[in-house]
Amino acid sequence: MEAPYTTPPQRDSWFAPLSIDLLVKVLRTSFFHPFIAWIVPLCFRAQNMFWDAPPMLVSIAWATFISVCWIFGTINARLAFGLPREVDLSEEVIVITGGASGLGLLIAEVYGMRGATVAVLDVKEMESGEARGVTYYKCDVTDKAQVARVAADIEKDLGTPTVLINNAAIVVGKRLLDMSIEEIDKSLTTNLVSHFYTLKTFLPGMTRSELGGTVVTVSSVIGQIGAAQLTDYAAAKAGITALHKSLSAELRETHPQIRTVLVTPGQLSTPLFYGVQTPNTFLAPVVEPVDVAKEIINAIDNGHNAAIGMPLYARWVEWYNVLPLGVQAVFRRLAGVDAGMKTFLGRAGAKHSSKNGVLI
Structure with missing residues (x-):
């Protein structure tokens, strides 16, 4: 008999949308923004306040401090990431693994509507069916022969890829002792080894292209802190974070026209982690895919x-x-990091609830 389906508890309190991220965003566009900071002493001066008045001196000091911080931030970004490459969407060919649903599908549809050429690689059919400007290729990225075959098809149909977004991922959601060797192999191959397959397949074309290219690695914060019932997933994400950093160092020396983007989100509101409840919506809010897509x-x-x-x-x-280590242990208990997966349902649970009208 099929076990009864239980809908995950919903966060419906009036303060649920409030988070530290929202507060920081408001502050960055108000008190911590140079333009706003300098308005304050100008308003004081408009009221005929003397330059040596205490409120005037404090406001000028604050505005100067914020301006210096923004300048240092700009210099830091330039030193860390260098100059940008020129991007012409009409010339870009974007390959997205795991692009049939969730974050990957969202990025694919946006670029397809904007006139870029997009190739989606996935073992599943696209959730939205056909999308303008998006070509779907059925491909298991854990099979290097399939990746090579599809890469040849993309080269023939669309041209040489200039952007690779490694987004494919799966979540088993079991304790290590409960996982089979086959599940471990599949998880590590999908979440880690497939990145090597796609990079070895598509990166050489980018290095030869006059347009250069961009490699996007979608990792996870779990790769840095780990979590119960995510041993395989955390190990793989830690691996691709290290892969990305090492690859960036190599490309910086040999092919500076290639750009690299590392994405380390927290819990995403996608079917991949359906059922998982964040223990603290204020400090660790669930991230909407559209917000991550905007940044990418x-x-x-x-x-x-x-x-x-x-x-x-x-x-x-x-x-x-x-x-x-003792402080880390206390923080883990307070944050509930290792309890989040207890309500995990995954894609199967998302499909079940969708059929019953729960998930929209």
Whole structure:
């Protein structure tokens, strides 16, 4: 008999949309923005306040401090990522693995509507059916022979790929002792080894292209902190983060026309992690795919090297590993990191609830 389906608890409190990310975003466009900061002393001066008045001095000091921070931030980004490459969407051929649903599908549809040439590689049919400007290729990225065959088809049909978005992923969601060797192999091959297959297949064409290229690696914050019931997934994501950093160093020396973008999101609101409940919506809000897609598309469009971390804690999580082990253990308990997967349902649960009118 089929087990009864239980809908995950919903967050319906009035303060659910409030998060630290929202507060930081508001502050960055108000008190922490140079333009706004300098308006304050100008308003004081418009009121005929003397330059040496305490409120005037404090506001000028604050505006100067914020301006210096923004200048240093710009210099830091230039030193870290270098100059951008020129991007012409009409000339770009974008390959997206795992692009039949979720984040990959969203990026594919946006670029297809904007006139770029997009190739989606996935073992599943596209959820939205046909999309304008998007060509679907049935491909299991864990099979290097299939990847090579599809790459030849893309070269013949669309041209030489200039953007590769490695987005394909699966989640088993079991404890290590409960997983079979076959499940471990499939998870590591999909989440880690397939990146080597696609890079070895598509990157040589980018290095020969006058347009250069962009490689996007979709990793996860779990690769830096780990979590119960995600041993395979965390190991693979840690691996592709290290792969990305090492590859970026190589390309910086040998092929500076290639840009690299590392994406390390927290929990995404996609079927991949359906059922998982974030323990703290204020400090660790669930990330909407559209927000991540915006950042990825912005980096590709502007030809930037980039490191994208969402939500806020994902950009600072590396400091967690610097803390004493006892402090780390306390933080893990308070954050509920290792309890999140207890309600995991995955894609199967998402499909089930969709049929019953729960998931839209």
